[in-house]
Amino acid sequence: xxxxxxxxxxxxxxxxxxxxxxxxxxxxxxxxxxxxxxxxxxxxxxxxxxxxxxxxxxxxxxxxxxxxxxxxxxxxxxxxxxxxxxxxxxxxxxxxxxxxxxxxxxxxxxxxxxxxxxxxxxxxxxxxxxxxxxxxxxxxxxxxxxxxxxxxxxxxxxxxxxxxxxxxxxxxxxxxxxxxxxxxxxxxxxxxxxxxxxxxxxxxxxxxxxxxxxxxxxxxxxxxxxxxxxxxxxxxxxxxxxxxxxxxxxxxxxxxxxxxxxxxxxxxxxxxxxxxxxxxxxxxxxxxxxxxxxxxxxxxxxxxxxxxxxx
Amino acid sequence: xxxxxxxxxxxxxxxxxxxxxxxxxxxxxxxxxxxxxxxxxxxxxxxxxxxxxxxxxxxxxxxxxxxxxxxxxxxxxxxxxxxxxxxxxxxxxxxxxxxxxxxxxxxxxxxxxxxxxxxxxxxxxxxxxxxxxxxxxxxxxxxxxxxxxxx
Numbered sequence: 166x167x168x169x170x171x172x173x174x175x176x177x178x179x180x181x182x183x184x185x186x187x188x189x190x191x192x193x194x195x196x197x198x199x200x201x202x203x204x205x206x207x208x209x210x211x212x213x214x215x216x217x218x219x220x221x222x223x224x225x226x227x228x229x230x231x232x233x234x235x236x237x238x239x240x241x242x243x244x245x246x247x248x249x250x251x252x253x254x255x256x257x258x259x260x261x262x263x264x265x266x267x268x269x270x271x272x273x274x275x276x277x278x279x280x281x282x283x284x285x286x287x288x289x290x291x292x293x294x295x296x297x298x299x300x301x302x303x304x305x306x307x308x309x310x311x312x313x314x315x316x317x318x319x320x321x322x323x324x325x326x327x328x329x330x331x332x333x334x335x336x337x338x339x340x341x342x343x344x345x346x347x348x349x350x351x352x353x354x355x356x357x358x359x360x361x362x363x364x365x366x367x368x369x370x371x372x373x374x375x376x377x378x379x380x381x382x383x384x385x386x387x388x389x390x391x392x393x394x395x396x397x398x399x400x401x402x403x404x405x406x407x408x409x410x411x412x413x414x415x416x417x418x419x420x421x422x423x424x425x426x427x428x429x430x431x432x433x434x435x436x437x438x439x440x441x442x443x444x445x446x447x448x449x450x451x452x453x454x455x456x457x458x459x460x461x462x463x464x465x466x467x468x469x470x471x472x473x474x475x476x
Numbered sequence: 477x478x479x480x481x482x483x484x485x486x487x488x489x490x491x492x493x494x495x496x497x498x499x500x501x502x503x504x505x506x507x508x509x510x511x512x513x514x515x516x517x518x519x520x521x522x523x524x525x526x527x528x529x530x531x532x533x534x535x536x537x538x539x540x541x542x543x544x545x546x547x548x549x550x551x552x553x554x555x556x557x558x559x560x561x562x563x564x565x566x567x568x569x570x571x572x573x574x575x576x577x578x579x580x581x582x583x584x585x586x587x588x589x590x591x592x593x594x595x596x597x598x599x600x601x602x603x604x605x606x607x608x609x610x611x612x613x614x615x616x617x618x619x620x621x622x623x624x625x626x627x
Contacts, residue, residue, distance in 0.1 A: 177618060255595055276591040276616025283597075295589050297618055362611075362620045 168473035174282035175290045175464065178300045178336040183343040186307060192463035192474055193308045193456070200459065204466035204474055205234030211265035212238030213257075214292070215247070215272040220432065220454070221292050221301070225269050228461035237264060258284045267468060270294075288468045296332055302431055303336040305460035306391075309453040313427040314388055319346040323383035326393035326412050326437060328353040328360075333431045334393055335363050342370035349374040350383050354408045357399060380414055385421040390414070392430045392450075394437050409437070416441040429453050488519075491538040493560040493567075494550075499523050501553045502533025504627065508553065508582075509546060516540050548576035551603075552610065552627050575605045579612065583626045590617040 170185060181189075196202065210229045214222050222240060229236050239245055246252040254277060261268055262285040270281050271292035278291030278298070293299040311317055320341065324334050328351055338359075341347045349372060351359045358376070367374055377383055383390060395409045414428065416439060427449040430438060434450070442448050466474050497505060502522055511518055521534040542550075542559055550557065551573045561569040581598035592599045592614065600615035610623035 179618075253595055254591065255597070272591075273589070274591040274594070274617075275587060275589050275619070276585075276614065279616050279618075280591050280595055280597060294591075295617070 168467055168471060170464075170467040171469075171471045171473075172288055173468060174288055175300050175468070176278045176282050177291070177298045178303045178340045181300075181340070181343075186304070186340060186343065188473070189304055189460065189463050189467065190308050190311050192467055193304075193459045194312070195474060196462045196466070197456070197459040200231055200462065202466070202474060203233035204462075204470055205229060205232040208234045208266040208469055209264065210234050210236055210238075210465070211261045211268045212236050212240075213261060213268060213270045213272075214238070214240045215242040215245075215254075215270070215277070217241050218271050218293060220457075221271060221299075224454075224457045225290075225292060225301070225461050228458055228465055231458075232462055232466060234465070238269075254280060255284050258289075261285075262287055267465065290464065290468070293332075296330060298336060299332055300336065301457070301461055301464060302333050303340050304464060305453065305457040306333070306337050306429065306431075307340055308460045308463075309427075309429060309449065309456045310389055312456065313449060314425060317341065317344040317347070319348075320344070320389060321348045321350075321387050322389040322391060323350040323352060323377070323380075323387040324359070324391045324393070325352045325380055325383070325414070326395050327357045327399070328393070329357040330396070330399070331393045331431075334391065335360070337391065338363060338367060338372075342367055342372045347372055350377045350386065351375070352377050352380055352383060352412070354395065354412070356408075357395065380412065381418055384418055384426070385423070388423065388425055388427070390426065390428045390447075392428060392434070392438055394433075394435055413437050413439065414442055415439045416445055419445055419447055422447055487565040488536050488538050488562050489565055491536065491540050491562050492542055493537075493562060494535045494542075494554070495532070495558045495560060497533040497535065497554040497557050499531035499533055501627070502535055505533075505535060505550055505553050508550070509542075511535075511537060511540075514540070547571075547573060549579060549582045551575050552579075552582075552623050555610075575603055575610070577603060578615075579603060585614045585617060585619070586621055586625055587614065587617045587619045590614055590619070592616045 212226055247257045258281045267288045269290045269292050270278050273295050275295035275297040278294045282289040328334050395412050397405050426447045428447050430450040432454055517538040519536040523531045526532050557573050559571050560567045579601040585592050585599050601612040604611045612621050
């Protein structure tokens, strides 16, 4: 099987075609059924976390080790030459490039992964660059939606919470626009509504979307409700409680839900999903987080095996 | 040709005339092209009346020609400007600015958290022109900006 992802950089979700995404999802399904395939045997992966991110780092590092790869790297920049001696990111990446077969980078500055990909000869995987992109999160989101709905075409998805600053929401909306007949609803405070440029992109891709006021209005309609956290620092403290309380999902709101509804969240949640929802058949956010491991295993296997995992 | 118009476009022997610059942008273009630093003979007209009743700026530079990349980089300042290349007092080439696909090293990214501001790289912007106007997307941080943010 031809593998178009071999030796590619993974910087932005917009670098992927529909076919690329379908290949990753298919591979993730296979990996989930048999997570111990040694697709990284003999490979050294650099895990370069210039800022802390426990969930993403552990997930990537587990994905490497499960597949027989070895890791080098660091979990924050404070003890690196970049942090202590003022070395540029470009120079740090040039050096790491000569040691590793692939580089996973997380960095607080937007555009850092693109820059690293330009400097490095080996594949660079963006594990989050500031407020910009976090493509592996989107891959696990897509895999989870496919797993629960058996398709990505024609999905009805409601995005709730911080749609302005939430990079996971932007990337997922952009990725879903590659599929046919996807419909979206946006439920957010005025101050945190979906940016105009994303709405313009969706319209030009033929995606139908609606702005909806309350979560209740989406429950009956949606196949997927994608919850995000409304962050306190975006609001005046008095205003925050009033606003945030309108974007909390409680189990009693789910009475009219379709049987196939699944609730997703990039985690960590604070109080935007009541714990009572955890026990309902609609909660799927913890399985979603677990799927991050399989999606990242699939991604690494595809980047570093010319024939993919089916060859 | 009336007297006023004749004064505005009076010929130079050899060089470049940049005409139809929106009023207020002429000095920015001189600054951007660093024409003052090159010890060139410059004639600048500011707030010159147009037949439409609006105003324009005009720049004449002796013994100097714009290269393509410089012309593309000027597009944001003066999308409707015309470039006249002069030889022996005659216009030998006349063209309008074209929107470039990519602007490299012209402006710094306005996103203060963009990696291009702290690393030894040229800024790069992808230019998108539509009926809603011009937008620029930073190649690195992927942030979109309207053209007026830069000019």
